[in-house]
Amino acid sequence: MDTAFDQRHIWHPYTSAINPLPCYPVARADGVYLQLESGERLIDGMASWWAAIHGYNHAALNQAAHEQIDTMAHVMFGGLTHAPAIELCKKLVAMTPEGLERVFLADSGSVSVEVAMKMALQFWACQGNRQKRRFLSPRNGYHGDTFAAMSVCDPVNGMHSLFSDALSPQIFAPAPQTRFNQLWNEDDIAPLAELMEQHHHDIAALILEPVVQGAGGMRIYHPEYLRRCRQLCDEYDILLICDEIATGFGRTGKLFACEHADISPDILCLGKALTGGYMTLAATLCSEDVAMGVCQGSPGVFMHGPTYMGNPLACAVANASLDIIMQGQWQRQVGQIEAQLKKELLPLIKLDAVTDTRVLGAIGVVETHTAVDVARIQQHFVQQGVWIRPFGKLVYIMPPYIISQAQLNQLIGAIKSALQHA
Incomplete structure (x- = not known):
């Protein structure tokens, strides 16, 4: 993948043309995972800006697209x-x-x-x-x-x-x-x-x-x-x-x-x-x-x-x-996500870098005292096997509803480790 061309010619959201943020090339997406061209599999904590609630490469959605495009x-x-x-x-x-x-x-x-x-x-x-x-x-x-x-x-x-x-x-x-x-x-x-x-x-x-x-x-x-x-x-x-x-x-x-x-x-x-x-x-x-x-x-x-x-x-x-x-499965899924976020994410308020934590449904927010270094913290997240996109003082997750307890635990752990070393 020609990432040099991307950096030189393609404008990504809220990014400077003078000093663009790094972009990680994605080769495939399945379930809650983004697979980078370099081989890493990242748990997507953003659900593609809150949209991919059922995860990626979903059989029923794929089938609907295939059937409709033929018609x-x-x-x-x-x-x-x-x-x-x-x-x-x-x-x-x-x-x-x-x-x-x-x-x-x-x-x-x-x-x-x-x-x-x-x-x-x-x-x-x-x-x-x-x-x-x-x-x-x-x-x-x-x-x-x-x-x-x-x-x-x-x-x-x-x-x-x-x-x-x-x-x-x-x-x-x-x-x-x-x-x-x-x-x-x-x-x-x-x-x-x-x-x-x-x-x-x-x-x-x-x-x-x-x-x-x-x-x-x-x-x-x-x-x-x-x-x-x-x-x-x-x-x-x-x-x-x-x-x-x-x-x-x-x-x-x-x-x-x-x-x-x-x-x-x-x-x-x-x-x-x-x-x-x-x-x-x-x-x-x-x-x-x-x-x-x-x-x-x-x-x-x-x-x-x-x-x-x-x-x-x-x-x-x-x-x-x-x-x-x-079908109603979202109610159980979101309820489980909320319960785990309350148990594991809210206590991050105790970290020195954190000024507030808040949770509602499948939304978990950690607010820091000062704005985070986006490029640096995202590099840390990729190393931890997760994809989280902070902005300003906010490090937050809105994962796909299908996320497992272990996968959500990995997202929260990555936030904790990033802010412990902030």
């Missing part, structure tokens, strides 16, 4: 439809929180957020209320790298501050502070409620990541905050957008993180694990009220349509992935 790899979704998309949307409507009746199939998670925000803006414009054109979001959030999505990411600590002058100005509330298992503090919701009272005439929607803020800091907060957000949106006539791209399909111990608060949003964004990590696909679901509102008056249609919308190959694999989820 039809792609066909435009404008004016045409097909069985894989219809079947997928039936499953999504049935399994997502109550009231989400319409499905827009998108290309990626960031695009699903763009679609959700555009839905909200068009909804209010078609009600004759063009004043409602801003978005409210808690700080420490992350919603993607495209421009509308960037505008609702954390404006200070987020990775997009460089573009602030080019982004639409939004409204930001302090991040929720009450942790998942703490006693709820009513003061936590007060700043957001105050902002809604002041600005509800201008706010089209509140957008947030329910219960777990992902790439903005891997923060896990109290479900009551989400429940109060739903109540406030109803009170002030503001749409609620829940971004479950990272948390959807069982990652937090519930099928969708909204279920921790027993609420349903007006608009829901899904992606990542939708195809079990095989192909890029996302979905934006909305209520019937939102769908009818968006299409009321001129132009009478929702103004979005990606070229690869409803790709049959991706939909077929997604159907196979959701079939596995609906």
Whole structure:
């Protein structure tokens, strides 16, 4: 494999062209393992950025892809439809929180957020209320790298501050502070409620990541905050957008993180694990009220349509992935992962380099006092036979659900050894 060409010409995510981070060449992936070209087998603690929940080279997903590609790899979704998309949307409507009746199939998670925000803006414009054109979001959030999505990411600590002058100005509330298992503090919701009272005439929607803020800091907060957000949106006539791209399909111990608060949003964004990590696909679901509102008056249609919308190959694999989820094994798998993370990862708080540890479902986070040296710590992880991709002060794992107790123990042990020598 020509890694010299890769380093010289190929831009990897969040990497400098001047001083690029090392890239390890993968030759094959099976189960929870990534096999490097040099022969090492690494336990993947990231599930390919949280998507490969069933592991790699899964027989049922492979079969779905093979069968579909022999029939039809792609066909435009404008004016045409097909069985894989219809079947997928039936499953999504049935399994997502109550009231989400319409499905827009998108290309990626960031695009699903763009679609959700555009839905909200068009909804209010078609009600004759063009004043409602801003978005409210808690700080420490992350919603993607495209421009509308960037505008609702954390404006200070987020990775997009460089573009602030080019982004639409939004409204930001302090991040929720009450942790998942703490006693709820009513003061936590007060700043957001105050902002809604002041600005509800201008706010089209509140957008947030329910219960777990992902790439903005891997923060896990109290479900009551989400429940109060739903109540406030109803009170002030503001749409609620829940971004479950990272948390959807069982990652937090519930099928969708909204279920921790027993609420349903007006608009829901899904992606990542939708195809079990095989192909890029996302979905934006909305209520019937939102769908009818968006299409009321001129132009009478929702103004979005990606070229690869409803790709049959991706939909077929997604159907196979959701079939596995609906068998229910994920509940036992995620429960076992959570129990082991609580037993083995939470005690790493005792290490001198560590300031906090936290766990929810199949998510384990270790926060350090200072930012880690990514190149150095990843070299250590590879030597330990694991693949973990930290960022900033966060060393975290979100493994495939099929991981064994011994494999998870190896991931946690590698984190411990890395931080003991930090």
